[in-house]
Amino acid sequence: MENQYTPPKIWTHDAESGGKWASINRPVSGATHEKELPIGKHALQLYSMGTPNGQKITIMLEELLALGKDAEYDAHMIKIGEGDQFTSGFVDINPNSKIPALVDHSSDDAEPIFESASILLYLAEKFEALLPTEGNKRTKVFNWLFWLHGSAPYLGGGFGHFYAYAPEKFEYPINRFTMEIKRQLDVLDKQLATNEFIAGDDYSIADIAIWPWYGNLVLGNLYDAQEFLQVEEYTHIQRWATAMLTRPAVQRGCIINRNWGEEWEQLENRHNADDIDKVLALKPK
CATH class of the missing domain: 1.20.1050.10 (Glutathione S-transferase Yfyf (Class Pi); Chain A, domain 2)
Incomplete structure (x- = not known):
């Protein structure tokens, strides 16, 4: 085979040849810079981006609200292309530096929740919805x-x-x-x-x-x-x-925690239902 790759005896990280994400991703964990996370007025604070993994949680929260559950939340944009997932604030709630992550401030000793499946299960059990009980x-x-x-x-x-x-x-x-x-x-x-x-x-x-x-x-x-x-x-x-x-x-x-696509598909941060309503109203009829 032409141009066949032969792995070296010891791998080293090459930030120049790995494409779009190589200069951001690293083979070690931990924060790269100090920055606190914003905290909104609601008990549920979501830190995420509108990728498929992020959409799972914003859809879940909106479904809970549609069911009449007391699931109001703030959703703060974590721009992974800019390295927001490596801030000290985000690493404190998810040492794996991946979105999404959720903090429930309804409890004084709240344990941050990360991994989307874990967040879905937490919310389903907290609000007794969208998950059979037995x-x-x-x-x-x-x-x-x-x-x-x-x-x-x-x-x-x-x-x-x-x-x-x-x-x-x-x-x-x-x-x-x-x-x-x-x-x-x-x-x-x-x-x-x-x-x-x-x-x-x-x-x-x-x-x-x-x-x-x-x-x-x-x-x-x-x-x-x-x-x-x-x-x-x-x-x-x-x-x-x-x-x-x-x-x-x-x-x-x-559309939540998203800054790409049509204008009616973008809402970087969500703090109440009106934020979404205003964006969706821009959608052509």
Whole structure:
């Protein structure tokens, strides 16, 4: 094989050749600079960005509000492209420096919550919503919630990185991760062939977790890869993904902590419902 890479005996970090994120990411953890996090007026303080992992939590919070739960929150933008995740304030609540992270100030000794699945579970149990309380239905939701947690890195860090973001395109990793993503899509499509929602007849945190990744993918909102992946083949995912997008809470959650796209898709920081209403009012009729 021409230009075959031979790994050195000892790996060293090269910030110049790794593409868009190489100058930001590092092989060590911890803060790079001092900066406190803002704190709004509500008990729930979310620090995030409107990536698929971030959308999970803003959709969840908006769904809780739609159910009449006392889940008002402030959502503060963490600009990962500018290294906000490495500030001292953010590292204090998530030593792994990844969005999203949540702090619930309703308790004086609140333990910060990080990892999106952990946040979804925390909110579902706190507000007693969108998660069955016992039995097989609860197990099914857990199965699919953690299926997503294990599968999404193949879609994001694997397929998405090499197909969309890597500084050079290489056939082997693109083929390797495309094969896995097609298999995952087939798994989901077969599940949705006999179920209205991911874990059965009831809407749950499994849907909220999976839609920002695989729903966005088949709807053409992620990596511009719908033709490459032939997503129209997955008719049951298409049905579910489209139905999810008709939910007002999904539409609202998608625009929070976002600064790209159309003007009606961008809301860097959210402090009350009116913030979202004003942005969505800009959407062409």
